[in-house]
Amino acid sequence: MKRWIRNLELKKKFIFYTYIVITPVLLLISGLILEKNYEEMTLEQNAQGENQVNNLAGSLEELNQNMIEMSTYIGINSDVNEILNAPNAEELNQNPQIWLDEAPMRFVQDILAIKGYVKTWAIYPENGVRPYLRCIDSSVSLPTIEAVRETDAYQRALTARGKVCWAVVGKSYGDFYEANRTEKMVLYREVFDLSGNKRLGYMTIGADIEKYREICESVLDYRQDGAVLLNRQGEVLLTGGRIGDQTKAYLEGDGFGKHLQEDGTTYFHHGNQMIYVQRSDDNSFITCTIIPDSAVNKQLLSVFGTALAFLTVVLVGLFPVLSLISNIVTKPLGMVEQAMKKFRGGDFSQQVEVDTQDEVGRMAECFNQMVTDIRILIEENYVMQLKEKESELTALQAQINPHFLYNALDTLYWQAVNGGNDELAENVLTLSNLFRLVLGKGKGVVCVSQEIELIEEYLKIQKMRFTGRLTYEIDLDERIAGEQIPKLILQPFVENAVVHGFENSEAPCEIYVTAEQTEDGMEFVIRDTGIGMTDEQIRQIFQAESAEDAERYKGQRIGGYAMKNVRERLELRYRGRFKLLVDSVPGEGTKITIRLPRDGQ
Incomplete structure (x- = not known):
């Protein structure tokens, strides 16, 4: 690998090393973007999930609240309380229209007509007065208070002491009906006097379960999302969307209730899905929405595909850019290379024209200066050799033995000294010194x-x-x-x-x-x-x-x-x-x- 890289041209090396450096950086950036997008999508999903469960709980709460208000209105109505408190049950039972004549049950019938989802209404007095039973879907309610007292629902209502209880009833007989034609969400509760001390009767209101399912379906955003409605006891009342058996079993089990008690969170992760929880104000309902991880993973996969496509486009798009940049860098180097080859061949007039002032430009200037200096040096050495030869010829033509001149001047000096001509002697000595300095041993x-x-x-x-x-x-x-x-x-x-x-x-x-x-x-x-x-x-x-x-x-x-x-x-x-x-x-x-x-x- 190293040998292959060493043999690459500079242009290809530049592109190769640039990709080596840029690719990990782009991968790191893409990873950070994916991580950030994942966090943002998770936060967005949690926000959507909380909003979704709040909307669902609010819609269901509104529906349930209507039924609770209707039951409360009847429970505190003075005419109804008078019937429930009447000591002469046998006398009252003689009038089969007692509830229509003595109580506002025509109002109830109007409500049943207006609220199309309310299908049944039953009031069971504890004093022996005949029950009020109204069914508009051909269902048959339990006929007597004695039959009601045998049910588990009645026992739970006693334990609740006037609080509202909820149950889902299938198409069969059970704690509320001898025969039930449609699935229903049933509200049941004990009716007390105004002091809240005396139990007067037992009331049930049945609503079509399809109304609840419509609300769930309208709130859920995706087909793979699911919704679950649980009562106070942790029993699943209603499911909507896609709910697996394992998820349903988990929500009905002790683990879910323990999780809520320990964390108190509005959402948490379980298995491969997120569960969002909302309690009703009176804690009679627990509303849950379930969003599988596949929804986020699908979005993340889309983001990953976008990031991968972007990375591919950037890497592919870099190639012509890097080729252009490498040409800008290597073209002057190629010019220098060609000039060096010609210089090596003996052409000392080579000059590289480079307009840039970067390292390549300075290298070209150095090469140009080097060529100029070498050419000048060659020319000067040649000229100097010619001048040296000329000087040698001149020296040979004018050669005089220095010892002869020194001896001659020395003789003249001593003749002047002996003749008493000190001035002449001094001049001869000066001339001798000048001659010595000029020659200077070459x-x-x-x-x-x-x-x-x-x-x-x-x-x-x-x-x-x-x-x-x-x-x-x-x-x-x-x-x-x-x-x-x-x-x-x-x-x-x-x-x-x-x-x-x-x-x-x-x-x-x-x-x-x-x-x-x-x-x-x-x-x-x-x-x-x-x-x-x-x-x-x-x-x-x-x-x-x-x-x-x-x-x-x-x-x-x-x-x-x-x-x-x-x-x-x-x-x-x-x-x-x-x-x-x-x-x-x-x-x-x-x-x-x-x-x-x-x-x-």
Whole structure:
């Protein structure tokens, strides 16, 4: 794998590594988004589930409350209470219309007609008065209070002591009917006197169970959702939607009741579904809605599919973008590569055109500079070799044995001393020293102090020529006395000041030479009070390029050739890190300024 990656082109590596970095990041982002969406969907589901169970409980509560209010109205009605408290039951029983004549049962019949879901109404007096039995769906209620007393529902009603109890009755006989034609939700309760101490009778009201189921179906959002209605005893009264047997058994078991007592929560997770719970105000009902996890999982799967599609689109869409970016980066590198191949083949004129200022642009600039430097270095070395050969030829043509000259000057010196001519002896000694310094054992580099000494010896000889007319002053900063500089870069300018500035003039000659240290190197100044030069003369001196100019200057004692030679030698040594300035005013003099870096710079 590593070998395969190493062999890839830079463009492909860029795309490959970008995908390696971006893909985990996108996966992480997608995972975080999925987690966040899952949390949001869970919160939303819980909110919807609570809202759903609250709506269901509210609708069922409203329905039940209507039945409770109807039972309460009859239970506290004075006419009904008078019948239930009557001591002469046998006398009252003689009137088969007793309940219609003496009680507001016609109102009850109107209610049964209006409230179409109420199917049966029964009142069983404890004093022996005949029961009031009304059924509009052909069901048959239990005929006597004695038969009612044998039922479990009656016993529960006694335990409840006037509180409302609920039960669901199927299509059969049971605790409420000898024959029941439709499933019903039955309200049953004991009827007490107004003091609440004396039991007067027993009342049942039966409502069509389909009305409850319609409410459940209208509230449930999805087919897989379910609803369960339990009574106070934890018995399942009604189910709607999809309710599994295991869920029903759990809700009827002790685990559900214990869970409610311990947590007191309005929703909790059981198995693979969420159960939302709402108690009625009087705790007579427990309403539950059940939402399976598959509903959330389906939504989550949809979100996951969307995230996966988004991730795929991003990764696929990145390819052309990355290709474009890699082309922007690698194209200049390809240009540099091609230029390097041509450079390796000997083409030293190669230059890469890159407009950017980034790392690639700077690399191209470095390559361009390197090619330029190498080309200049080759050209300079070639020129230097030619100049060296020319210098060797000149040296051979003008070769004189230094020992012969030293011995000759030494003989002249002692002859002058023996002849008592001290001035002549001093001049010969000065000339000997000047000759020694100029030759310098063939060295091309000298100390600043040696160059200054050479100038001083030269000026001594010139002062001997211009008796009384030449004065000079030399100032050397001792901090740079030991610094190395090219040989004979100051003396030609001093000689030019003497020969060009004073030789054809009768005016006094003044020359000032200073060498001092500066912040960024060394500065040498040669200033004279001679005849000066025009700008055109200065330009001609430094721009003499033709063979005629060079030949003409070689014939001069001093002038443009020597000064141009100095500039060329400085350029070869310092590579543009020097300054050679000429400031001259005709009739006033000339000032030469040379600024050089120190050896350590």
